[in-house]
Amino acid sequence: MKNPMRSWLLLFSCNFMWALQFTCIKLVQDQVGSLFTVWGPMTLATIMLYPLIRLEAKGAKKTDRRSSDILIFLLLAVVGVFPGQVLITWGTRMSLASNAALLMLTLPVSTAFLAFLFLHEKMTPIRWLSFGLAIIGVVMCSDIDFRTLNFGKGYLYGNVLIFLGTLGSAFYNSYGKKILERYSPTEMLFFTYLAMFVIMTPLTVAQEPGVFANIPHLSLRTWIGLVLLTFFHNYLSMVLFLKALKQLDAIQAALSNYLITFFGIPIAAIWLKEKLTSLAIIGGVLIFGSTLLITVWENRRASRKCATVPSPQ
Secondary structure: OOOHHHHHHHHHHHHHHHHHHHHHHHHHOOOOOHHHHHHHHHHHHHHHHHHHHHHHHHOOOOOOOOOOHHHHHHHHHHHHHHHHHHHHHHHHHHOOHHHHHHHHHHHHHHHHHHHHHHOOOOOOHHHHHHHHHHHHHHHHOOOOEOOOOEOOOOHHHHHHHHHHHHHHHHHHHHHOOOHHHOOOHHHHHHHHHHHHHHHHHHHHHHHOOHHHHHHHHOOHHHHHHHHHHHHHHHHHHHHHHHHHHOOOOHHHHHHHOHHHHHHHHHHHHHHHOOOOOHHHHHHHHHHHHHHHHHHHHHHHHHHHHHHHOOOOO
């Protein structure tokens, strides 16, 4: 029996955990680099996911698995999860945690755009308008002095990286539909994390070798950030999200992502003492409006159209 209230509580919880990501990146940035910030927590989360995969496999029906699926998981990791994790981490270090939380509102819009490119889903005028508004909102959040073309405190570069990271997450959400035909969501997550381990390990060792020797000397602040990223952001939030998806529609889950911004901005304000400019707030409103267009308004229009079509007799 479905329990919608329980599912919404799960969605509230996992979005709160995702919102912690941006503040946690700021907590650890003084002692560990962008690559280790992603590699360490994700590697531990992969190990924690393994028992769940084994448990799930016992009661699962056998499906058609192909050796070519390895390439798909590597593609999802390289084009989807890598930018979705590394670029967002890198960009958040160059920008504000509150900016990153605001820019996550572009995810539903970006997902629709990439579904148009890769899955040949229809790109309606509303979707094009939403994508344009989202781009304008990103620029407005970037603290640019338009009179002198001074890019402020460097937020533009960080925000561009964050936006490219959301495009990676959008690619994972849209292109990942192909692999879900043969794998469960938990399996897809686990094997993508595994592919990320293969890709990230040599990069982390080559680019940030000193961080491993420095592990015993990490401060309490850094450990708090790494533990929150490991257990809450990379592991528990995903497990709760997949549980909630079993009882709620995809559109409802997409709408819940607004909570990332709702939680992320006050977390950054309280923990990091960050403040948003008036222009950034207006930009955030534009991004929010673009997301509402592509989720709520377009979905209602589609529902009204379906309602007017007479059923066959």
